[in-house]
Amino acid sequence: MMTDHQTIDGLRSGRLGRRLVFGMLVAVLLCGGHPTTLGAATPAPEYDxxxxxxxxxxxxxxxxxxxxxxxxxxxxxxxxxxxxxxxxxxxxxxxxxxxxxxxxxxxxxxxxxxxxxxxxxxxxxxxxxxxxxxxxxxxxxxxxxxxxxxxxxxxxxxxxxxxxxxxxxxxxxxxxxxxxxxxxxxxxxxxxxxxxxxxxxxxxxxxxxxxxxxxxxxxxxxxxxxxxxxxxxxxxxxxxxxxxxxxxxxxxxxxxxxxxxxxxxxxxxxxxxxxxxxxxxxxxxxxxxxxxxxxxxxxxxxxxxxxxxxxxxxxxxxxxxxxxxxxxxPIRAAIEEVTLDFAAPPDRQTLEQQIESKNTYERRHAQALLDELEETGRIASTYPYLVQVxxxxxxxxxxxxxxxxxxxxxxxxxxxxxxxxxxxxxxxxxxxxYLPSRRVLQEGGYEGGGAMVYTPLPGPFAPSVEQRVIGKVHELIDKVRVSEGQ
Ligand SMILES: [Zn+2]
Incomplete structure (x- = not known):
């Protein structure tokens, strides 16, 4: 569509121009456009x-x-x-x-x-x-x-x-x-x-x-x-x-x-x-x-x-x-945690082998988990995941x-x-x-669990991950809608 104001003004100056403008309006209508001058009046919005x-x-x-x-x-x-x-x-x-x-x-x-x-x-x-x-x-x-x-x-x-x-x-x-x-x-x-x-x-x-x-x-x-x-x-x-x-x-x-x-x-x-x-x-x-x-x-x-x-x-x-x-x-919002389980973490023996790894990130990750084990006596098995609706x-x-x-x-x-x-x-x-779906978790690869080596988390999530998150989303939506009386 031609929208340049000067161009349209220029076209209006002659008979050919008037025909072209008329033709353009017909084209707009045929193409499903809504020239504002022909559109139905809309009620004035309320700025509330x-x-x-x-x-x-x-x-x-x-x-x-x-x-x-x-x-x-x-x-x-x-x-x-x-x-x-x-x-x-x-x-x-x-x-x-x-x-x-x-x-x-x-x-x-x-x-x-x-x-x-x-x-x-x-x-x-x-x-x-x-x-x-x-x-x-x-x-x-x-x-x-x-x-x-x-x-x-x-x-x-x-x-x-x-x-x-x-x-x-x-x-x-x-x-x-x-x-x-x-x-x-x-x-x-x-x-x-x-x-x-x-x-x-x-x-x-x-x-x-x-x-x-x-x-x-x-x-x-x-x-x-x-x-x-x-x-x-x-x-x-x-x-x-x-x-x-x-x-x-x-x-x-x-x-x-x-x-x-x-x-x-x-x-x-x-x-x-x-x-x-x-x-x-x-x-x-x-x-x-x-x-x-x-x-x-x-x-x-x-x-x-x-x-x-x-x-x-x-x-x-x-x-x-x-x-x-x-x-x-109205706005109705909720934010809550849902507990996500990790798959079983590597045992101490495996971690001790991994700190000898040639892969720098695997080595650092294993060391961080060993440090955690030393300091707290265990490796975290769950993650408090935030969902907001x-x-x-x-x-x-x-x-x-x-x-x-x-x-x-x-x-x-x-x-x-x-x-x-x-x-x-x-x-x-x-x-x-990463938050993998069940499919991505099962397929593996970077987002499935491979990237966990770049985080302090122990490893891949358990297969329940997707259902827990989706379940929480539905729960929070039900909650905010009940409060709206819907
Ligand atoms: Zn990323």
């Missing part, structure tokens, strides 16, 4: 929500190790663009609050979530279920581990004690920034409407390819994907887009160099904010644990990254064009899962929970490692 948005730069001020790839061997060298933390504070028509914090980081630990939760409960009266944190999983953000590795002097990335202290300083500074950011978002709250729509983007591809008897990280065009791009839009009474929260299920792994960068999600947010001056764009990572952006890496990786960002931003624009579903509220009345349900969630979870939940739009996010609140 209040929403505030805030954004802060969280790029480290000094070089730091970059998180996500074990193969990196030196700290960061500059940046492509700034990493950001953003907060969206929402008050529903009944006065219930929800704050969504998004971060251009690889992950956050449960400790970071708990500290922020304590601060915002104390400072702003926000209940725990009203705080959702999501990370984009960019692999060009700083390492900020707070795990047993550093406690036992045995770090995942082989960091020096000085590097570990730098990570701690960064984590402490981030904490302060986030508390202030939430405060700013609350202060910014003004009347708004909320609505939901969605579109699709196609650059995520399943990355679990069967190679002989194993599963390796390679593009698998036949594997499951979730190309949905859910979009929550916030409009002010002046008709301006004030904020847009959007999601996608894909790893932030287009790039693997040594510069700070938000990967495709960082570019998508940048594109949207420059197309909508004054609006804050917030990215929410979906269940992309087994999804990679393709093409990726190599000498053209930055170009690919910008293109993926543009593709995602275009999908968001497409969703903004579509008729959106207004959200009426947020209902926006009967117009939208948001499920926030922790960890690197594989795509089977969002596909299964979307098949089971029909009747209203469902948004399933991974990488929420506690990014401890």
């Amino acid at each position: 929500w209040k929403v505030g948005a805030a954004s802060a730069v969280i790029t480290p001020s000094e070089p730091m190790w970059l998180a996500g790839y074990a193969a990196r061997n030196k700290p960061s060298e500059g940046k492509i663009h700034d990493l950001r933390a953003k907060a969206l504070a929402i008050e529903d028509p009944q006065g219930t609050h929800l704050v969504i914090v998004t971060l251009d980081l690889l992950g956050i630990s449960r400790a970071v979530r708990d500290r922020l939760e304590t601060e915002v409960t104390r400072g702003y009266g926000l209940p725990p279920e009203g705080l959702l944190i999501n990370v984009s999983h960019t692999h060009c953000g700083p390492v900020m581990r707070e795990t047993r590795y550093s406690v036992y002097g045995n770090t995942l990335y082989g960091l020096s004690p000085e590097d570990v202290k730098r990570c701690q300083r960064y984590a402490d500074g981030l904490q302060e920034t986030l508390v202030q950011l939430v405060g700013q978002a609350f202060k910014d709250m003004t009347p708004a409407t909320l609505s939901y729509s969605h579109a699709r983007a196609g650059f995520a591809m399943n990355r679990r390819a069967r190679v002989e008897d194993d599963y390796q990280i390679q593009p698998n065009p036949d594997g499951p994907v979730d190309h949905d791009v859910p979009v929550l839009r916030v409009d002010g009474p002046d008709g301006e887009l004030r904020a847009v929260l959007f999601g996608y299920a894909c790893h932030g792994t287009t790039l693997n160099f040594y510069k700070f960068c938000g990967d495709y999600a960082g570019f998508a947010q940048e594109v949207l904010e420059s197309s909508h001056p004054g609006a804050v764009a917030l990215f929410v990572a979906g269940c992309g644990g087994d999804q990679n952006p393709y093409p990726r890496r190599g000498p053209r990786s930055l170009e690919y990254c910008g293109e993926h960002g543009r593709a995602l931003a275009n999908a968001v624009e497409a969703a903004l064009t579509a008729r959106a579903r207004p959200l009426a509220g 947020i209902d926006f009345g009967d117009d939208l349900t948001f499920v926030g899962l922790s960890g690197e969630v594989v795509v089977d979870y969002s596909l299964r939940l979307k098949a089971e929970l029909t009747g209203r739009p469902l948004w399933v996010a991974g990488y929420c609140n506690d990014v401890f490692g």
